[in-house]
Amino acid sequence: MKSLLALGAVALTTAALAWAGAEAQPKAGGAPVPVITKAAKGEHCVEDTAYMRRNHMKLLLVHRDRTVLQGIRTPKHSLKGCIDCHASEATGSVASAKEDFCVSCHSYAAVKIDCFDCHSTKPQRTTAMNPSHPHAASVSANVEEMAGVSR
């Protein structure tokens, strides 16, 4: 009997909370939805949007080990690459305001990330390459291309 009462109390509280939450935030089908702003730079993501939504964490995990352990810093699948395109135009960051790209979804999904305890949430402003580096020319060309897209 006691357990039945407890169950009832839990059900009531949940219902009350859901109702109160629904009042405060925008809803689609009864649940508050995250704000997903289109990336400021570039035309499309490095992978399909649907694939990225499910698998970005796996790509980041693999790339992170390649970067830290082996020094491979290719922009594709790198956290820096994500931040470069997805930083909000208002805050210049992916995680400083409630509606910034990373935070918006992660608070919706209730998945706590600690990436930004260590990583900067803002894109690098000057990515000057050493002119003697074999990739310097191609990188600066890419940067110009990207700048052209965002204009």
Added chain:
Amino acid sequence: MNELNTMTEQAPHSPERRRFVGAAAAVAGLAVVPGVMLYEVADARPEDQPASSAVRWGMLVDATRCASGCSDCVTACSTENGWTPVAQSEHPRQAPQWIRKLQLEDPLTQAQINLPMLCQHCAEPPCVDVCPTGASFKRADGIVLVNRHTCIGCRYCMMACPYKARSLVHEPLNDTQKPDVPRGMGCVEACTFCVQKIDRGDGTTACAEACAAAGHNAILFGDLNDPESEISKRLRELPTKQVRADLKLNLGVRYHGI
């Protein structure tokens, strides 16, 4: 066993062996060319290639040129890597320090020596030996790093390091990090030989650049494995020392004039 014996007995005179030796020499001759190319590639390695053990990054500090009262290398390091200079820190005694200037005085002669002290990037790093999680590691090109994703902040490596080169970040950094240099509370950190600059193909460090800009040229950075690199040439000419050479750690940082 019998087979082995017959082989060794007939080996020096057999025409088969002579042919084999000839072939081996030819292969070795070919290998020299890719070997030489490997050095060239390694200094400015393609972006998608891993760091290679064909390179060993190292530093030569000429203490006779290191100026008293100058701390340009320390400032440059803090600017490049985003750590707060100790003087500006709220808790200077526990503030992270990747490189520091030392002034040593001989009590008998009052002769003074100035030098920067930093992670020595040992070939046999004690910090790597003691790390319980494998977070402290040596990269293929000889740079000793901390993988902050696995560091638990136990500070065992700080105890093990004979050079007091490592620091723990005690306080939250509140998004003040540089995009290229992630750092965070609860992790141990130290000089990385400006690994972000190395991977970018700069082939030098912020401290070496700053020292040259100040006109002292006390810090020379380069590839110890390349016999033609500037640092290898200087190491051949100058008498240099490793700090605590008795520990036989085979350091990446060598000092002249200490």
